[in-house]
Amino acid sequence: xxxxxxxxxxxxxxxxxxxxxxxxxxxxxxxxxxxxxxxxxxxxxxxxxxxxxxxxxxxxxxxxxxxxxxxxxxxxxxxxxxxxxxxxxxxxxxxxxxxxxxxxxxxxxxxxxxxxxxxxxxxxxxxxxxxxxxxxxxxxxxxxxxxxxxxxxxxxxxxxxxxxxxxxxxxxxxxxxxxxxxxxxxxxxxxxxxxxxxxxxxxxxxxxxxxxxxxxxxxxxxxxxxxxxxxxxxxxxxxxxxxxxxxxxxxxxxxxxxxxxxxxxxxxxxxxxxxxxxxxxxxxxxxxxxxxxxxxxxxxxxxxxxxxxxxxxxxxxxxxxxxxxxxxxxxxxxxxxxxxx
Amino acid sequence: xxxxxxxxxxxxxxxxxxxxxxxxxxxxxxxxxxxxxxxxxxxxxxxxxxxxxxxxxxxxxxxxxxxxxxxxxxxxxxxxxxxxxxxxxxxxxxxxxxxxxxxxxxxxxxxxxxxxx
Numbered sequence: 301x302x303x304x305x306x307x308x309x310x311x312x313x314x315x316x317x318x319x320x321x322x323x324x325x326x327x328x329x330x331x332x333x334x335x336x337x338x339x340x341x342x343x344x345x346x347x348x349x350x351x352x353x354x355x356x357x358x359x360x361x362x363x364x365x366x367x368x369x370x371x372x373x374x375x376x377x378x379x380x381x382x383x384x385x386x387x388x389x390x391x392x393x394x395x396x397x398x399x400x401x402x403x404x405x406x407x408x409x410x411x412x413x414x415x416x417x418x419x420x421x422x423x424x425x426x427x428x429x430x431x432x433x434x435x436x437x438x439x440x441x442x443x444x445x446x447x448x449x450x451x452x453x454x455x456x457x458x459x460x461x462x463x464x465x466x467x468x469x470x471x472x473x474x475x476x477x478x479x480x481x482x483x484x485x486x487x488x489x490x491x492x493x494x495x496x497x498x499x500x501x502x503x504x505x506x507x508x509x510x511x512x513x514x515x516x517x518x519x520x521x522x523x524x525x526x527x528x529x530x531x532x533x534x535x536x537x538x539x540x541x542x543x544x545x546x547x548x549x550x551x552x553x554x555x556x557x558x559x560x561x562x563x564x565x566x567x568x569x570x571x572x573x574x575x576x577x578x579x580x581x582x583x584x585x586x587x588x589x590x591x592x593x594x595x596x597x598x599x600x601x602x603x604x605x606x607x608x609x610x611x612x613x614x615x616x617x618x619x620x621x622x623x624x625x626x627x628x629x630x631x632x633x634x635x636x637x638x639x640x641x
Numbered sequence: 642x643x644x645x646x647x648x649x650x651x652x653x654x655x656x657x658x659x660x661x662x663x664x665x666x667x668x669x670x671x672x673x674x675x676x677x678x679x680x681x682x683x684x685x686x687x688x689x690x691x692x693x694x695x696x697x698x699x700x701x702x703x704x705x706x707x708x709x710x711x712x713x714x715x716x717x718x719x720x721x722x723x724x725x726x727x728x729x730x731x732x733x734x735x736x737x738x739x740x741x742x743x744x745x746x747x748x749x750x751x752x753x754x755x756x757x758x
Contacts, residue, residue: 309647313654321658366671371679372692383659390655394648413651414644421718422648442692443681455700458707465714469721476725478718532682537666541659605757608703612755616710616746623717624739630724631732 304407312413316393324547325355331593338597359540367536370442377440382538385433385545388426389552395419396555397481399565399577411565411578412481420468420478423556424461427511430549431457434513434520434530437542441533449529452604453520457511459611464507466619467500470626471560480556484564494561499622501561503615505591508553510611512546515596519604554588555581702754713742 329344329351336343344351369378399411416422431454438450471493472478475486487493494501510517521529531542558564562584570577602610681688717738724731749755 309650310654313651316651317654317658363666363669364671365666366673367666368674368678370681371676372681379663382663383656386659387652387655390658391648391652394651414647416644416648421715439693441681444683444688444692444694447692447696451696451700455703458711459703462707462710462714465711466717469714469717472718472721473724476722478722527682527684536670537663541662544659608755608757612706613750617743620739620743620746623721624736627724627732627735631729634725634728 308407308409309413312409316413317390320390320393320548320551321544323551324544325359327547327551327589328358328543329355330589331596334590334593335597338594362537362540365536367538368533370533372442373533374440374442377436378533379538381433381437381440382534382541382545383433384436385430386541386548388429388433389545389549392423392426392549392552393555395423395480396552396559397484397564398555398581400571400574402574410481411574415479415481418478419480420472424465424468427464427553428458428461430511430545433542433545437534438530441530443533445526445528446530446532449520449522449526449532452526453513453530456513456517456519456607456611459608460507460510460517460615463503463611463615463619464511466616466623467503467507468560470497470500470619470623473623473626473630480559480564484559484566487563487566490563490566492561492563497561497622497626499618500626503619503622504557504560506610506615508557509592509595510607512549512553512592514546514550514592516599516601517607518601519607522601550589550592551585554585554592557588558584699757706749706754709745710742713738713745 332354333343333345333351344354347353347357369375394413395416397410397412397415401408401410403409434453434457435450438446438448438453441447471483474493474496475483477483477486483493513520520526521531523529526532531539534542558581565577565581567576567580570580681692717735720727720731720735720738
């Protein structure tokens with residue numbers, strides 16, 4: 301690697317982190333505004349035009365808040381937990397291609413950080429690591445509510461991870477690669493995988509909401525029964541880090557969903573004008589994020605036994621069946637069995 | 642090798658972000674601890690007994706089933722990537738493998754391990 305490569309990596313990393321942070325801040329504003337509108341309220345509109353400076357005000361406030369650590373907490377783990385919640389969420393975005401290659405200063409720069417041949421395994425692995433942040437927080441707080449929240453989170457996340465892995469698997473079979481760049485390229489010309497894999501898309505949609513612990517799967521932090529769940533004892537900036545982790549995970553998982561099923565940055569004329577590709581990607585991403593918020597305003601929380609029932613007895617068999625059907629269809633296509641394609 | 646080096650660099654930068662925000666907040670925020678403030682939050686009451694108690698064994702059973710299935714799913718990944726080149730043989734082999742997976746799931750189901758009680 302030359303110096304230019306190194307500079308490119310550092311600049312791209314910083315841009316991604318800046319974009320995720322801004323995305324996180326404005327996602328909080330977006331969510332509050334949209335939910336307010338859905339509930340016939342106004343929402344935050346006083347700080348700056350339409351309340352656009354609200355996230356900044358919240359950030360400054362949290363910076364100056366006292367950080368209360370419970371006397372009986374496990375201090376090392378208590379500090380470690382928010383970090384473990386945030387870092388995997390940030391890391392997951394590294395594999396998402398946000399656009400085609402662009403030429404800047406005479407260099408061809410691909411608009412993704414790392415194109416690994418194991419990208420999706422890396423993504424699923426980071427998803428599992430995210431569980432540790434929640435479990436450690438629940439354990440280290442030395443609080444019964446927090447412990448229950450952590451336990452619930454771990455059981456929920458591992459249950460839905462299986463179905464998610466199998467849903468991703470059926471896309472991998474069509475694309476023949478684990479790299480998100482290859483998967484986006486396989487969807488060139490409007491052959492989006494949502495058309496070929498509608499069932500996998502639905503399963504992925506449900507599991508991605510469960511994995512990010514969002515309503516209606518927000519049992520780990522069910523405020524009516526568990527106060528605030530695993531982050532009951534957290535305050536100040538550490539509390540904010542859990543939210544940062546949750547929102548960045550939402551953005552990253554939406555980015556992966558867009559690349560897997562909605563053709564990533566692809567769209568009309570995106571190859572000729574790279575900036576259009578980035579725009580398409582952004583629009584699709586926002587559509588997913590709006591869906592997250594819309595669900596939260598619409599659906600009540602699931603009961604815990606129903607949640608487990610849905611994960612293990614509905615989604616897991618369904619995704620397994622989907623993999624088998626996809627396998628049969630791919631063989632039928634390759635052998636010209638139906639005379640299709 | 643290059644993408645892994647990139648990921649490594651990204652990890653360092655990604656770790657710096659939360660560390661720096663926590664450190665900045667530690668420098669900026671007030672710190673006036675007192676015993677009541679640092680108590681465990683339990684809706685105003687004194688907490689009774691140990692917090693780190695025995696928990697429901699069901700969580701553990703789910704974790705056990707998960708480990709088995711997760712490894713089986715991971716085994717399917719290399720198969721799926723190479724599926725385009727493998728053809729009918731791979732299909733038959735996968736059907737057997739998926740059948741074993743399904744039998745395991747049905748066994749756990751019949752034993753009641755998947756029902757939350």
